[in-house]
Amino acid sequence: MKYPVLGTLSLVLVLHVVALAQNVRPNQETVPKASTRKKAQPAEAVSTTETATVIIPSWLPSSGSTQPAATILSDLQHTALDLRFDWAKQQVIGSATLTVRPHFHPQNQLVLDAKGFDIRNIRLLTGNGKEKALTYGYDRRQLTVNLDRTYARTETYQVRIAYIAKPNELPASGSDAITSNKGLFFINPLGTEKGKPRQIWTQGEMENNSNWFPTIDKPNQRMTQEITLTVDGQYKTLSNGLLVTSKKNADGTRTDTWKQVQPAAPYLAMIAVGDFAVVNDTWRGKAVDYYVEPKFAGTAKAVFGNTPQMLDFFSKKFGVEFPWEKYAQIAVRDYVSGAMENTTAVVHGEGIQATRRELLDQNFDWVIAHELVHHWFGNYVTCESWANLPLNESFADYGELLWTEYKYGADAASMVQATALNHYLQEAEDKRVPLIRYQYREKEDMFDRHSYQKGGRVLHMLRKHVGDEAFFLALNQYLTRYKFSAVEIDELRMTFEEVTGEDLHWFFDQWFLQRGHPELRITHSYTNGQVSLRVQQTQDSTFTPIYRLPVTVAIWGNNNQSATHRITVTKADQTFLLPSSQRPSLVKFDDESQLLAKIEEELSQDELVYLLQHARNYQQKQQAIEGLRPKVADLAVSATLRNALNDKFWGVRVAAAEALRRYKGPEGGAVRKELQRVATTDTRSDVRAAAITTLNSFSNEDFGQVYDTALNDSSYTVVSAALAALTRNPTVASQPKIATLQETPSSRVITALGGYYALNGHLDQYEWFLRHLETLQDADLYTFLPNFGQFMQRMPPIEREKGIKRLEVLARNNPSYLVRLGAYKGLSAVAERSQELKTILQDIRAKEKDEGLKGMYNLL
Numbered sequence: 001m002k003y004p005v006l007g008t009l010s011l012v013l014v015l016h017v018v019a020l021a022q023n024v025r026p027n028q029e030t031v032p033k034a035s036t037r038k039k040a041q042p043a044e045a046v047s048t049t050e051t052a053t054v055i056i057p058s059w060l061p062s063s064g065s066t067q068p069a070a071t072i073l074s075d076l077q078h079t080a081l082d083l084r085f086d087w088a089k090q091q092v093i094g095s096a097t098l099t100v101r102p103h104f105h106p107q108n109q110l111v112l113d114a115k116g117f118d119i120r121n122i123r124l125l126t127g128n129g130k131e132k133a134l135t136y137g138y139d140r141r142q143l144t145v146n147l148d149r150t151y152a153r154t155e156t157y158q159v160r161i162a163y164i165a166k167p168n169e170l171p172a173s174g175s176d177a178i179t180s181n182k183g184l185f186f187i188n189p190l191g192t193e194k195g196k197p198r199q200i201w202t203q204g205e206m207e208n209n210s211n212w213f214p215t216i217d218k219p220n221q222r223m224t225q226e227i228t229l230t231v232d233g234q235y236k237t238l239s240n241g242l243l244v245t246s247k248k249n250a251d252g253t254r255t256d257t258w259k260q261v262q263p264a265a266p267y268l269a270m271i272a273v274g275d276f277a278v279v280n281d282t283w284r285g286k287a288v289d290y291y292v293e294p295k296f297a298g299t300a301k302a303v304f305g306n307t308p309q310m311l312d313f314f315s316k317k318f319g320v321e322f323p324w325e326k327y328a329q330i331a332v333r334d335y336v337s338g339a340m341e342n343t344t345a346v347v348h349g350e351g352i353q354a355t356r357r358e359l360l361d362q363n364f365d366w367v368i369a370h371e372l373v374h375h376w377f378g379n380y381v382t383c384e385s386w387a388n389l390p391l392n393e394s395f396a397d398y399g400e401l402l403w404t405e406y407k408y409g410a411d412a413a414s415m416v417q418a419t420a421l422n423h424y425l426q427e428a429e430d431k432r433v434p435l436i437r438y439q440y441r442e443k444e445d446m447f448d449r450h451s452y453q454k455g456g457r458v459l460h461m462l463r464k465h466v467g468d469e470a471f472f473l474a475l476n477q478y479l480t481r482y483k484f485s486a487v488e489i490d491e492l493r494m495t496f497e498e499v500t501g502e503d504l505h506w507f508f509d510q511w512f513l514q515r516g517h518p519e520l521r522i523t524h525s526y527t528n529g530q531v532s533l534r535v536q537q538t539q540d541s542t543f544t545p546i547y548r549l550p551v552t553v554a555i556w557g558n559n560n561q562s563a564t565h566r567i568t569v570t571k572a573d574q575t576f577l578l579p580s581s582q583r584p585s586l587v588k589f590d591d592e593s594q595l596l597a598k599i600e601e602e603l604s605q606d607e608l609v610y611l612l613q614h615a616r617n618y619q620q621k622q623q624a625i626e627g628l629r630p631k632v633a634d635l636a637v638s639a640t641l642r643n644a645l646n647d648k649f650w651g652v653r654v655a656a657a658e659a660l661r662r663y664k665g666p667e668g669g670a671v672r673k674e675l676q677r678v679a680t681t682d683t684r685s686d687v688r689a690a691a692i693t694t695l696n697s698f699s700n701e702d703f704g705q706v707y708d709t710a711l712n713d714s715s716y717t718v719v720s721a722a723l724a725a726l727t728r729n730p731t732v733a734s735q736p737k738i739a740t741l742q743e744t745p746s747s748r749v750i751t752a753l754g755g756y757y758a759l760n761g762h763l764d765q766y767e768w769f770l771r772h773l774e775t776l777q778d779a780d781l782y783t784f785l786p787n788f789g790q791f792m793q794r795m796p797p798i799e800r801e802k803g804i805k806r807l808e809v810l811a812r813n814n815p816s817y818l819v820r821l822g823a824y825k826g827l828s829a830v831a832e833r834s835q836e837l838k839t840i841l842q843d844i845r846a847k848e849k850d851e852g853l854k855g856m857y858n859l860l
Contacts, residue, residue, distance in 0.1 A: 001177070001205050001340055001393070001447065059432045060515075060543055064441035069385035069488070070218040072103040074110055076266065077156065080226045081213050085200060085273070090186040092165040096213050097125070101156040108150040110159060113210035113217040114143040115183075116170045120162035124148055134159065143214055167211040172815070177447030178203065179815060180336045183211030187274075187333045197293060199274035201332045201347060203340060204267040206386060206443045215266040220384040220486040222263035230255045231273050238272040238291055240264070240344050242325050260344065262324060263484055265382050270342035272330050283308040283327070291330035296353040303354055304329055306365055306407070310372050313406055314399070319476035323380055323483070329368070339367050341374030341396070351777065358746065361685050361717045365407065366400045366416075373399030376479055384486035387438045389446040390512070391487060394435070394455025401456065411649040414593060414618035417460065420453040425517075425598055427453075432515040432544070436489045457596040458511045464594045465507065465550055466500050474499040489513075506548055511596075516544030518597040522589045531555055531578045531587055535569050546572050554591035555584045556614060564591060586610045593619040605631055609640050618651050625655045633665035642667070642674050650684040657690040661697040672698065679706050685715035692718065696725035704731040711737040716744075720752035727756045742768055747780045751787075758787035765791070766799050773806060782822040785810065789826030804830060804837065811844050817853050828860055 078099035083092055100110055119138055122145055123131040137144040143161075151157055167182040174180040180203075187199040202212060210217040227239045233254045237243075241260025248254050277297035281288040281304075288307055290300040307327065315321045324344045335349035348371075352364050377395035397420065405413035427449040433440075435455055440446060463471040478495040493508045519539040525532045533553060537546055549569040554562045555578060565578050586607045590599065593616075603611065605628070612624035625644065631637045644656035657678060663671050672695070679691035692710055695703045708731060710722035719741070726734050741753055742765075750772055757765045769788050776784055785807065792803045804827065811823035824844060831837040845857045 001337060055540075055542075057432075057540060057543060059428060059430055061431060061433060063439045064445075066439055067385065067387050067443075068438065069220055069387075069486075072218075072220060073105070074100050074107055074216065075103050076100055076216045076221045076223045077263075078224045078226075079213070079215060079266070079269070080228075082228045082230075083213075083271070084230045085186075087186060087189040087198070090166070090168040090189050092167075092184060092212050094165060094213060095160060095162050096215075097158060097160045098214070099156060099158050102151050102153045104153055106150045106152050108147050110145040110147060111216075112143045112145065112161075112214045113141070113207065114138070114161075114163070114214040115141050115211045116166050117143070117214070118164040118166070119143065120164070122162075123160045125158040125160055131160070161214050163214065165212045170211060174336065174815075175442065175444030175447070176817070177444055178205065178208075178337045181208045181211070183208035184271075185334070185336070196333060197275050199272070199333055201272040201274075201330075201335075202270045203336055203347070204269055204342065205337075205340060206267060209266055209269055213269075215269075217266050219265050219267060219382055219386065221266055222382075222484060222486075223266060224261055224263050225269060226257060226259045227269070227271060228255060228257045229271060229273065234275065235273050236276045236278060236291065238270075238276075238328055238330055238345050240269060240342060242287075260325065262343075264343040264379055265486075268341070268343045268379055270340070270345050270347060272332060272345070272347065274332070276330065279304075281305070281308055283311045283322070286322070287326040287328070289326070289328040291328065292353050293331070293350075296331075296355075299354060299356055299359065302356065302359055303352060303364055304368060307368060307372070309407075310365075310369055310403060313403065314369075314373060314376065317402060317406075317472060318376055318479060319472065320376060320380075320479045320483075322375065324375060327372070327375075329371075339371050341371045341378055343375065343379045346371045355745065357714065358716060360715050365403060369399050369403040370396045373402075380484065381479055381482045382486045384488050385438075386443045386446050387440070388436055388488045390435045390451045390455040391489065391492065393447075393451040394459055397452045397456035398459045401460065411618040411651065415651045417457070417593065418619045418622055421457055421596060424449045424453040424457065424596070428517060432517075434515050435512045454517075454596065461511070461594055461596060462496070462507065464592060466496065466502075470496075470500050510545050510547055514545050516540075518547045518549060518595070520589075520595075520597050520599045520601075522599060522601040524587045524602070526580065526583050529579060529581060531580050531584060533567075533576045533578060533587065533589070535574050535576070535589070537569070537572045541572065546570075549595060549597075551589065551595060552591040553578065554586075554588040555580050556586040556588070556610065557582050558585050560585075560614065562588075562591075562614075586614070588620070591616065593617055603627060605634065605637065609636060612640055612644060618649060621647070621649075621652045622655055625652075625659050629659050632659060632663055635666055638663065638665050638667045638671060642671065645674055645678055650682075650687050653678070653682065653684070653687045654690045657687065657694050661694045663698075672701070676703065676706055680709065685713070685717045688713065688715065689717045689721035692721040692725055696729070702729075704729065704733070707731070708734050708737065711741070716746040716748050719746075720748050723749070723752040723756050727759055730756075730760050747776055750776065751780050751783045754784045754787040754791075758790040761791050761794075763795065763799070766795060766803075769803075770806070773810075778816040778818045781810075781816075782818040785819070785822035785826040786829055787826075789829030792826075792830050800830065808840060808844075812847070817850055820848070820850075821853060821856060824857060825860065 076098060080097040082095040085092055122134045122136050124134050126132050132148055134148065135146045145159060167184045168186065170182060183204065184200065184202045188196045189198065191198055202209065207217040209215060225240060229237045229239065230253050231237055233248065233252050237256045239258035241258050243256055244259045245257045246254060275294065276291040277294040279290040279297055279300040290304045292300045311322050311327065326344050328344060329346045329348060331348045331350050331353045333350050335347065339346060339348045373396045374392060378392035383389055383391040401413050401416045404416050433450060435450055435458065474496045477499060478492060482491055489508065489512055493504055497504050516539060518537055521536040521538055523534045551567060551569065553565045553567055556562045567576050588611065589601055608624045608627040612621055615621040615624060628637045628641065632641065641656045641659055645653055647653050657675065660671055660675065675691045675695050679688050679695060682688050692707065695706060707722045707725045710718050711734060713719055738756065741749055744750065769791060772784065788803065789807060792800045795803065807823045807826045811820050811827060814820050827837060827841055831841055845854060848854045848857065
């Protein structure tokens with residue numbers, strides 16, 4: 001599962017991330033992350049004795065109950081489904097034939113997960129076409145089938161269940177990561193929503209497939225499967241495995257049967273039905289297919305076309321050839337998560353579909369790689385319990401870095417590392433839990449930046465510690481030994497210990513089983529041919545360990561050569577004496593930029609300039625640029641940053657452009673001239689956009705010609721940046737061009753245009769705003785709705801009241817907390833002079849059930 005990235009992200013939720021090289025995620029306003037939007041609580045002092053007080057930090061969550069792996073009473077071996085669909089009632093008419101045997105102890109009952117079904121009958125298949133009716137008990141969540149006798153673990157039996165599944169009638173619930181747990185979704189079932197296709201699709205993780213077929217819905221089960229779908233003849237179908245038969249029926253329907261012969265966990269089963277174009281590709285004789293809406297057929301390979309190369313890369317990297325029958329990816333409407341790694345049939349949200357112009361700004365390799373890696377880590381070898389979810393998600397997250405490193409180079413991979421580390425550290429401000437956590441409140445709590453980004457960074461440190469050869473050999477042995485089985489963290493540790501010969505309890509304990517991360521203060525001095533390097537671990541050791549940190553330190557001489565030293569930090573306060581024949585130009589701690597830590601490294605201005613000029617990777621250049629920001633008025637610093645605007649890696653150019661915002665130093669003219677050059681000629685759209693944004697930071701200066709030119713840029717990112725710049729500095733010449741953008745298909749441009757009209761719009765744009773309330777996705781509405789509220793401040797009373805009603809309905813009833821929050825902010829924008837509206841806002845706050853969202857309301 002791709003977290004609301006946003007991965008994410010992802011990700012339902014949009015994360016403001018630095019785009020990856022040729023692997024760009026859309027630049028959008030930062031929106032609240034699922035795990036960071038809860039209102040931080042002040043630290044609480046708890047007295048433990050008369051003389052000692054323990055300060056409970058705000059990031060320490062209360063413990064949930066212990067969550068062990070599910071006890072296995074019966075082994076689900078094979079599931080055969082025969083399904084039809086009632087679109088009008090949004091129901092599944094199904095027959096499920098389950099092949100089962102007792103796991104160890106004899107069983108005279110079969111307990112299945114089956115939520116909200118109408119059970120028609122249950123029969124035991126006794127052979128030779130004969131059946132025997134079975135009695136059962138049912139509480140609308142679990143189905144207990146009474147077998148005809150007691151079966152031993154050596155005996156297999158088959159049960160057939162005729163049922164109607166009604167997922168749309170189940171109590172509405174969901175989480176930040178998976179916004180609805182209905183399991184199966186009818187999209188536009190009556191065909192009444194103009195412009196939206198009719199579709200059926202499923203989302204099984206975590207335990208939601210039991211909303212549409214009876215099963216043992218636990219990750220430590222495995223089954224082969226055969227799914228037969230009878231649908232209207234004009235629709236395509238997709239499921240796991242291969243399409244083995246397709247038969248046209250006399251009534252205009254068609255019956256497709258999909259068969260997967262290798263076992264996978266029940267949560268990985270899927271189906272999809274709809275009007276899709278299927279674009280075909282291949283890899284080593286296996287089908288690689290892309291299912292998209294017909295209008296995107298021409299760009300499907302531009303989006304997904306690196307998939308065969310990824311299959312080849314990861315097969316070689318892990319030493320295990322992609323083990324499944326085929327690889328299909330499908331884009332569906334109104335998806336409730338980021339993406340899902342269903343075995344051989346990955347589901348993506350509609351946002352992965354793109355026009356060629358949109359693809360100038362972004363590609364989706366990151367999420368494609370993430371879900372593909374799951375076919376080894378998660379599908380081939382599966383976590384035995386949700387407490388061990390990082391064994392799935394950490395590897396998928398790290399797969400993003402591995403692919404970026406291979407395809408786009410070391411700097412791009414370094415950017416992935418920096419961005420992911422920052423995402424985890426943001427979450428850690430409010431939440432610090434172990435990676436592997438056997439205590440949690442809700443299963444969905446496991447979908448967080450710990451399981452993803454922290455886990456991926458821990459794997460990176462493990463790779464750096466043992467070396468590439470041992471790391472990938474251990475992964476190969478882990479995959480080979482535990483294929484088609486469920487595992488917990490100890491299996492991974494023991495495999496690495498067997499390969500390396502090293503006891504790695506210390507590593508797995510401090511990184512996987514304990515909460516938190518190191519917080520380091522690094523200082524150094526030079527005397528008598530020695531560098532004295534002091535490392536202080538400043539984290540609260542009451543709740544976080546004192547870490548053992550193998551790390552490299554580089555000492556740079558004035559000859560532009562460096563000596564690298566390997567040290568191991570083991571104490572809260574530790575000093576290392578390192579030889580150096582001359583006073584160093586730079587002492588760089590964590591020279592490989594591999595630590596998962598919050599590091600405060602004391603470097604002088606000269607050292608920061610030197611670091612920027614000699615950095616080994618993007619992370620070091622980013623560190624230098626951030627450190628130099630407060631000193632940008634200094635001539636040497638501004639000259640260095642101007643030079644960085646020509647760096648070979650676009651991410652550094654973006655960082656340099658951003659660092660020059662509001663520059664007031666002696667090189668004002670040169671800086672502005674250089675930024676105008678970058679804004680109009682840089683080959684990378686992200687860099688052009690960053691330069692425009694920086695030019696806009698210079699108050700009382702006219703760069704209107706640059707902005708007007710940018711409105712014609714091929715990149716939507718650049719057009720959006722120009723709109724933002726023109727919002728507070730509109731020009732007469734720009735008006736006709738801006739008017740032509742109202743019908744752009746780009747949601748990014750639409751949201752930027754909403755910001756422009758919030759300050760510069762007129763009654764003519766009122767209907768435009770209303771129309772886009774219906775067309776934008778949740779994350780875009782989060783930005784668009786406050787602008788709509790600000791726009792309504794200048795509307796006549798009738799239009800203003802209509803708009804307020806629209807916002808109130810969204811703030812009270814929309815299922816997405818992002819939309820509710822955006823609508824609340826929109827209402828707040830027009831509430832300044834209205835006591836009645838302030839009362840409505842107070843009532844919305846009081847009735848909001850999401851405590852995290854209520855906390856955010858109180859901060860507005």
